[in-house]
Amino acid sequence: MENAGRVGITYADSDPWWPEPPRPREGSPDVVLIVLDDVGFGTLGCYGSEIRTPTMDALARAGLQYTNFHVTPLCSPTRASLMTGRNHHAVGMSLLSNADSGFPSKRGTISPNAATVAEVLKDTGYSTACYGKWHLAPLDQTGSAGPFDQWPLGRGFERYYGFLEGISDHFxxxxxxxxxxxxPPKTPEEGYHLTEDLIDHAIDFVSDQKSNAPDKPYFLYLALGAAHTPHQAPREYLERVRGRYDIGWDEIRAARHREQLRTGVVPEGTDLAPRNESVVAWDELSEDDRRAMARMQEAFAAMVEHTDDQLARLVAHLERLGVRENTLIILMSDNGASQEGGRDGTTNTIAYENGDAVTTADNLAGLDDIGGPRNHSNYPWGWAQAANTPLKRYKQNTHAGGVRAPLVVSWPAGIAVRGVRSQFHHVIDVTPTVLDIVGTAMPELRAGRPQLPVHGTSMRYTFDDPATPSRRHTQYFEMYGHRAIWHAGWKAVAYHERGRSYDDDAWELYHLDTDFSECHDVAAEHPEVLANLVGRWWSEAERYDVFPLDDRNFAERAARYHSATSPRRRRSYRYYPGMTRVPGGITPLVYDRSFTIDAAVRMERDDKGVLLAHGDVCGGHVLFVKAGELRYEYNHQGTRYHVKGAIPDDAAPRRLSMHFTKTGVRRGRATLLCDGSEIGTGEIASTARYLIGWQGLTVGGDSLSPVSWDYEGGFPFTGILEHVDLALAADGPHEVHEVID
Incomplete structure (x- = not known):
């Protein structure tokens, strides 16, 4: 902007001038974008569920409820599309941000050529804040030394509070x-829960904004961890739903379907999809199975109801400040309900990621802890399909259960005709809608970089005309090799079995205009329509950089592929006291290999505490001192191996060590040493395949979800810990190229 002032020798012969800051269009609303996690189409009360969500239901009644809104089948890709208005492969997020697989569409990050809605709104004159789940930074770039360019503050947000990873223990x-x-500011014993904490921060942000810059609109991105596994809620919410789901998923799904038909959430004549493969009729399950599985669904429902009550606090705050009228609230889910609990459900979610089952006996052993801080539960496939009522399949899949999601838009000052909207839309349409309302556009050039064209279409045309035709005509889908395409009311979809040739996948065809729940495959009746759609899929896939197809799970990719600067290319690590937690994405790859831990200490006989801890209640390992002993515990998905060695009475230890020697596939021997002398040994019969635990690594204490039950309160080391060395041998299956020694 040209300087309109004049600088003379003194202020008396100078003309002052102040540059005008960017300002959004007069009357632009505050924007609150709320993203729920793994909440399927049929989960909220306003979408037919018995789960009590009065706050979200009220937003739907006072605004718009979309029934033909689609997302990608997984969280990071949906969030990348949501933030940019572009298809996820095209911006580099084909799967999760956990790994860079070495291809343009699989970088695990959003391209700088795809500006985010936060960046554009900040440039327009909005304040921006993000609270909650990010999962858009490569996980090997989430350490406290950065790089920070893909963290929220590097992608357009001025304030951030939340978690960078894809999953979080809510306690x-x-x-x-x-x-x-x-x-965290409090412990679970003091009443801490993450959702409450995030809402507290959101409320404080709004208060700051309206107190200090009342005429400046804001963009608040509230990405809740609920209701992603682990399903956790305060005890009073768990008790409130106790016994509600003893009737089982078949009756719950049928009841939700009836309510959806009654309220018009689904068109008249919509069929309830049959049970997905491997989902057993509830009445055919054993009493033990039903008992454990009902408890898992209770935890999920309690978490959703708790979330709704917290959102009520935020909405009430907007009303109390008198700003609700011109606040645009968009509420959606990132994908369908999760299949990651497996057939039987689980009380240990790390087991699923490692490809291991958790038995009903295991689940029953942790029954009373389900929903609390002592285990991580996820419900079985039967409840996941109920969450997606009336649809088939789940998150990760490109059938409707994975990609058709709830969407509610509430803006009292800008929506005159309330009610249900049935136009086809996709998550790439949200950013264009917000920019349309604000009166700005995605730039062609930002920060010196040419920008990808926006792929989405504004939904604002639907606000005042419920019957207007959809302005979207084509949308492709792909995840883990599952493929689909929607075009002009028809959908072709191919379910892919991992490891099978893509040529062997069978394409199904559904006419969604008359078959909402994808129950009637008409591929045989309309081969020409199917051929046209499959051809379109290949064309769209080429256009949006989908290739190469890759059906490997994210845990395998995260263990094998690392960016050029990733700390996981190293074989040796030295950790110093005072460092903040090392996140899971850059912890040493101890999986199925020999390794050593050496702690340099100065201590007295009575000193105690954790030297190194990695993981959480689901799994991990920890080296600690207690009662005159050096102890090592390997927690393999809840199976705990203990090795102990007495520290000699006359010793003044300077080095306490654990040497793990691989003796077979995912097994080995742990040897404990004091100043180089062996003091104990024991067998570790099973170790992790890809992931040891969700949480990261600390030295000098274990302050969050504990790896071991043999200590409490973080168990800080009371001696002097100088440093801890961890060294990896070259005998593991997850060797990386160009290792840095």
């Missing part, structure tokens, strides 16, 4: 504030 979250890792 023991690994939190980041702005670019700094921080500890």
């Amino acid at each position: 023991h979250p690994e939190l980041v504030q702005d670019n700094q890792r921080v500890d």
Whole structure:
């Protein structure tokens, strides 16, 4: 902007001038974008569920409820599309941000050529804040030394508080504030829960904004961890739903379907999809199975109801400040309900990621802890399909259960005709809608970089005309090799079995205009329509950089592929006291290999505490001192191996060590040493395949979700810990190229 002032020798012969800051269009609303996690189409009360969500239902009644809204089948890709208005492969997020697989569409990050809605709104004159789940930074770039360019503050947000990873323990979250890792403000015993904490921060942000810059609109991105596994809620919410789901998923699904038909959430004549493969009729399950599985669904429902009550606090705050009228609230889910609990459900979610089953006996052993801080539960396939009523399949899949999601838009000042909207739309349409309302556009050039064209279409045309035809005509889908395409009311979809040739996948065809729930495959009746759609899929896939197809799970990719600067290319690590937690994405790859831990200490006989801890209640390992002994515990998905060695009475230890020697596939021997002398040994019969635990690594204590039950309160080391060395041998299956020694 040209300087309109004049600078003379003194102020008396100078003309002052102040540059005009960017300002959004007069009357632009505050924008609150709320993203729920793994909440299927049939989960909220306004979408037919018995789960009590009065706050979200009220937003739907006072605004718009979309029934033909689609997302990608997984969280990071949906969030990348949501933030940019572009298809996820095209911006580099084909799967999760956990790994860079070495291809343009699989970088695990959003391209700088795809500006985010936060960046554009900040440039337009909005304040911006993000609270909650990010999962858009490569996980090997989430350490406290950065790089920070893909953290929220690097992608357009001015304030951030939440978690960078894809999953969080809601009682023991690994939190980041702005670019700094921080500890939760309270413990679970003091009443802490992550959702309440995030809403507290959101409320404080709005208060700051309206107090200090009342005429400046804001963009608040509230990405809740609920209701992603682990399903956790305060005890009173768990008790409130106790016994509600003893009737089983068949009756619940049928009741939701009836309510959807009654309220018009689904068109008249919509069929309830048959049970997905491997989902057993509830009445055919054993009493033990039903008991454990009902408890898992209770935890999920309690978490959703708790979330709704927290959102009520935010909405009430907007009303109390008198700003609700011109606040645009968009509420959606990132994908369909999760199949990651497996057939029987689980009380240990790390087991699923490692490809291992958890038995009903295991689940029953942790029954009373389900929903609390002592285990991580996820419900079985039967409840996941109920969450997606009336649809088939789940998150990760490109059938409707994975990609048709709830969407509610509420803006009292801008929506005159309330009610249900049935136009086809996709998550790439949300950013264009917000920019349309604000009166700005995605730039062609930003920060010196040419920008990808926006792929989505504004939904604003639907606000005032419920019957207007959809302005979207084509949308492709792909995830883990599952493929689909929607075009002009028809959908072709191919379910892919991992490891099978893509040529062997069978394409199904559904006419969604008359078959909402994808129950009637008409591929044989309309081969020409199917051929046209399959051809379109290949064309769209080429256009949006889908290739190469890759059906490997994310845990395998995360263990094998690392960016050129990833700490996981190293074989040796030295950790110093005072460092913040090392996040899971850059912890040493101890999987199925020999390794050593050596702690340099100065200590007295009575000193105690954790030297190194990695993981959480689901799995991990920890080296600690207690009662005159050096102890090592390997927690393999809840199976705990203990090795102990007495520290000699006359010793003044300077080095306490654990040497793990691989003796077979995912097994080995742990040897404990004091100043180089062996003091104990034991067998570790099973170790992790890809992931040891969700949480990261600390030295000098274990402050969040504990690896071991043999200590409490973080168990800080009371001696002097100088440093801890961890060294990896070259005998593991997850060797990386160009290792840095």
